[in-house]
Amino acid sequence: MEFxxxxxxxxxxxxxxxxxxxxxxxLAGWYRFQRYRLTRRRRRQGLPPDILIDQTQRWSxxxxxxxxxxxxxxxxxxxxPFIMIYFAAPESALSKTSEEAAxxxxxxxxxxxxxxxxxxxxxxxxxxxxFLGGLAFKTLVAFQRPLQVGDRVALKGHRGKVTQLGTxxxxxxxxxxxxxxxxxxxxxxxxxxxxxxxxxASLCVMPFYLDPKVSQEQRQAAEDAIWEAIQASAYFExxxxxxxxxxxxxxxxxxxAKAYVASTYQExxxxxxxxxxxxEFAAREQIPLASPA
Amino acid sequence: xxxxxxxxxxxxxxxxxxFSARKVHQAAQEAEEAQEAYPxxxxxxxxxxxxxPTLLALERLFRRRPGGFHALKTLIGALSGLPDREVPxxxxxxxxxxxxxxxxKNFDFxxxxxxxxxxxxxxRLSEWxxxxxxxxxxxxxxxxxxxxxxxxxxxxxxxxxxxARKSARDERRTLATLLVNGPSMPAELKTDLGLNETLAQRxxxxxxxxxxxxxxxxxxxxxxxxxxxxxxxxxxETLGLDLLSSLQPSxxx
Numbered sequence: 001m002e003f004x005x006x007x008x009x010x011x012x013x014x015x016x017x018x019x020x021x022x023x024x025x026x027l028a029g030w031y032r033f034q035r036y037r038l039t040r041r042r043r044r045q046g047l048p049p050d051i052l053i054d055q056t057q058r059w060s061x062x063x064x065x066x067x068x069x070x071x072x073x074x075x076x077x078x079x080x081p082f083i084m085i086y087f088a089a090p091e092s093a094l095s096k097t098s099e100e101a102a103x104x105x106x107x108x109x110x111x112x113x114x115x116x117x118x119x120x121x122x123x124x125x126x127x128x129x130x131f132l133g134g135l136a137f138k139t140l141v142a143f144q145r146p147l148q149v150g151d152r153v154a155l156k157g158h159r160g161k162v163t164q165l166g167t168x169x170x171x172x173x174x175x176x177x178x179x180x181x182x183x184x185x186x187x188x189x190x191x192x193x194x195x196x197x198x199x200x201a202s203l204c205v206m207p208f209y210l211d212p213k214v215s216q217e218q219r220q221a222a223e224d225a226i227w228e229a230i231q232a233s234a235y236f237e238x239x240x241x242x243x244x245x246x247x248x249x250x251x252x253x254x255x256x257a258k259a260y261v262a263s264t265y266q267e268x269x270x271x272x273x274x275x276x277x278x279x280e281f282a283a284r285e286q287i288p289l290a291s292p293a
Numbered sequence: 294x295x296x297x298x299x300x301x302x303x304x305x306x307x308x309x310x311x312f313s314a315r316k317v318h319q320a321a322q323e324a325e326e327a328q329e330a331y332p333x334x335x336x337x338x339x340x341x342x343x344x345x346p347t348l349l350a351l352e353r354l355f356r357r358r359p360g361g362f363h364a365l366k367t368l369i370g371a372l373s374g375l376p377d378r379e380v381p382x383x384x385x386x387x388x389x390x391x392x393x394x395x396x397x398k399n400f401d402f403x404x405x406x407x408x409x410x411x412x413x414x415x416x417r418l419s420e421w422x423x424x425x426x427x428x429x430x431x432x433x434x435x436x437x438x439x440x441x442x443x444x445x446x447x448x449x450x451x452x453x454x455x456x457a458r459k460s461a462r463d464e465r466r467t468l469a470t471l472l473v474n475g476p477s478m479p480a481e482l483k484t485d486l487g488l489n490e491t492l493a494q495r496x497x498x499x500x501x502x503x504x505x506x507x508x509x510x511x512x513x514x515x516x517x518x519x520x521x522x523x524x525x526x527x528x529x530e531t532l533g534l535d536l537l538s539s540l541q542p543s544x545x546x
Contacts, residue, residue: 041435046450052457052530053432200533228359231397234466234486235532238396239539263533269462276487277359 012084013108020116023076027069066142069135069167081113133185134167141165145198152195152202152264155182161265175268195264201237202264206271208278209252211288218287219246222278223255225285229277230259235270237262252290294372295381297407298351300388300414300540303518304475306509307350307385311342314351314384318368332371339375339382347383348372352390357473358485362398373403383407388414392536393473414540421537424522432530443519451503452520456527463488465532467496468516468524471506472536476513 039049088105140146147153151162153172158180160172169181196202210222223244230236240260247254261270282289307313317338324334339346355365372382384404386394394400406412420443428449430436438446455464463486470485471477477485479493486493497514500506505520516524528534 038435042432043435045431045435045437045446047432047435047453048457050457051432052453052527053429200529200535225359228362232358232361232485234469234534236397237533238393239535240396261533262535263531266532281359 010105010108012088012105013112016081016084016109016112019080020076023072027072031065063142066135066139070139073135077113077116081109085109130168130183130185133188134169134183137184137187138165138167146192147194148198151198152267154193154195155187156190158182195267200263201240201260202267203240204259204261204267204271206257206259206274208255208257208275209290210255211290212248212251212253214253214288218285219253221285222282222287225281226255226257226274226278229274229281230257232277233270233273235261235263235266235273294375294377296369296372296384296404297381298391298401298404299347299383299385299407300391300412301385302388302414302417302521304352304387304515305350307353310349312347312349313353314348314368315353317348318354318364321368321371331367332374335368335371336375339378345380347385349385351384351386352475355390355394355474356481356485357393357470361485365394366398369400369403381407387475388412388540389472389536390475392539396539418537418540418542421522421525422541425526425537428522428526442522444523448504448520449523452505452523452527455499455503456531463492464496464499465528467493468500468505469528469532469534471514471516472524472528472534476509476515478512478514482514 042049042051085106088109141148147162147165149162149165153160153162155170155172158172158174160174160178160180162170163173163179164171166184168184170184170187172180172182174180206226208222208226210219214222223246226244227242230242231238236242237260242257242259245256245258247256257274259270259274261267281287310316317335320338321331321334324337325331329337351365351368354368355362369384386404391400391404391406424442424444427436427438427442431438431446431449438449455461456468466486467482467488470482474481474485479490479497482488482493482497483490488496497506501508501514505516505524506514507517509515525535525537
């Protein structure tokens with residue numbers, strides 16, 4: 001027992017634990033400091049806090065951040081004890097440890113290292129699970145790119161724009177301005193659906209329903225009207241293709257328009273523009289629309 | 294007949310020129326009313342002018358609104374159907390109108406960009422890319438704009454203040470319409486965007502005060518040439534409209 005106490009209660013073990021904890025705190029503090037510097041620099045240029053750029057995080061920045069977070073954790077947990085064991089060895093030129101204290105110090109370091117490693121591997125507590133699961137998912141996202149900040153996504157039944165990709169939570173802002181925080185570690189086994197996958201534009205699908213008794217000329221005129229309404233909208237992305245498909249049901253002739261909105265966040269306005277133009281056309285030309293039976 | 298597009302910037306005045314696309318189209322329509330076929334009238338115009346005629350201000354023939362493409366499609370379609378000449382017919386068209394028509398109507402198939410001469414747009418493109426990159430760096434990391442740009446940081450902040458506001462939907466749409474359609478009167482914007490007249494006037498007044506838009510011939514409103522990179526960047530980041538991307542040299546996005 002005395003040996004165990006000597007092993008665990010010594011300067012090397014304490015330093016090791018402090019390095020592991022302070023490294024994580026230091027990294028978080030460094031990022032916070034960088035954000036503060038950026039905000040101050042922008043304020044000096046007369047810019048408000050919100051950044052106008054659509055994709056606020058470059059992939060390179062995300063990858064660098066994930067690399068540093070994972071690297072600092074693994075480096076401090078795995079590499080530091082070996083360095084300290086070397087310093088603790090009495091035969092080491094840099095060691096100031098006496099022969100009697102060396103053995104317990106090295107044993108203590110080894111014990112704490114193995115314990116930490118098992119704790120990491122087996123996710124000993126909920127906080128560890130959340131932290132490690134979230135960090136691993138963030139690292140995966142940085143390199144595999146299933147989603148990124150700014151994407152419009154559907155996660156765990158919630159739809160919204162990703163505003164933050166944190167280690168503990170992914171934050172979504174819904175169309176009703178609700179803020180939804182989803183635990184990051186829970187997303188490992190989730191299906192991730194992104195409407196725009198990092199791009200500005202996304203596809204909009206807009207159905208329009210005509211009365212089944214419309215004439216061929218009316219149907220063609222309706223199709224032309226939808227086509228022109230889409231191209232006339234200020235929200236339309238002209239560089240992407242658009243299509244109109246016809247389907248028929250007993251209740252209606254359905255014209256489904258598929259076109260890209262230039263900014264995925266303007267999807268509702270885009271659909272509203274096109275729908276308004278179509279309804280005005282239908283009223284003007286007296287084209288009958290489908291009505292519920 | 295082969296046509297080629299020469300991309301212009303700044304919507305140079307051409308309304309009174311006999312080579313203006315609007316005048317040529319109007320003359321051909323009048324001839325059609327007098328029982329002469331539209332393509333024949335065009336052919337007569339080509340034969341009566343200089344050996345190497347040029348069609349100017351093609352963008353004035355269309356407006357981005359339902360039914361606004363008809364005149365342009367008629368003219369280009371008829372010209373393409375005429376017999377080939379010694380050299381392709383150069384058609385001057387604003388770069389942003391061309392970018393829009395290229396994507397929306399595949400106009401570059403009928404009207405590919407001229408390769409024999411460098412257009413005004415191509416000579417300015419690298420400056421614009423540099424300006425837009427500088428605006429990105431200003432937004433992303435707070436790096437001040439270089440002094441040699443044609444606009445100042447105050448110009449950008451003034452425009453940004455308008456565009457960034459979430460409720461400035463009509464202001465953004467108006468700028469996007471001016472960018473694609475070119476010089477516009479308030480009544481035209483009212484029809485294009487479904488605004489009421491007083492709102493259109495108010496928005497245009499606001500944009501003139503911001504230094505981004507100027508008046509021409511007293512009645513038409515047009516984006517200032519020096520402010521084009523500002524407007525392109527601002528609309529890209531708020532509306533997602535990136536008209537320059539389809540005109541970049543291959544290998545650059």
